[in-house]
Amino acid sequence: MTMENLFGIDQHIAWFDLGNGVQRKVMSHNDQLMVVKVRFAKGAIGELHTHPHIQISYVSxxxxxxxxxxxxxxxxxxDTCIVPANAVHGCSCLEAGELIDSFTxxxxxxLDPR
Incomplete structure (x- = not known):
């Protein structure tokens, strides 16, 4: 890992539009850990889903x-929550806001938003 990979500079990282009022920005990551910002418009839905990663969400x-x-x-x-691996989870945004999600x-x- 080079020194430049150790820092996620917010102003240098673009938002990726997921549609329906949700945007994501991968801030920092390596193979073991990832920190992501997720921005929601009021009424936007994070559909119920599962994944094998453990997730912690912080409501910023x-x-x-x-x-x-x-x-x-x-x-x-x-507030925070922890999502165990393979747990069915999702959210709905009641007031516009942003989550900071960590995954392991x-x-x-x-990493490839196409």
Whole structure:
């Protein structure tokens, strides 16, 4: 890893539009860990899905209704949740905001946004 790969400089990283009011920005990653920003417009949905990665989400702004393995909670700025590997999960955005998601291992599917 070169020194320039150790830092994710926000202003140098473009948002990727996922459609329907959701945008993603991969900030920093290596094979074991990834940090991603996900921006949601009010009413946008993170559809129910699963993946083999462990995920922690931090609500940096906004208000979200999260569902993890059938358990639902409203999360606000400063709140977190952990998504176990292969758990069915998703969220709906109640107030426009942004999540900071960490994944282990890294989500290689996020690296080629085509």
């Amino acid at each position: 702004s906004g208000k979200f209704k999260f569902s993890i393995a059938g358990d639902e909670h409203i999360l606000r700025e400063g 291992p890294s989500r290689t599917d996020f």
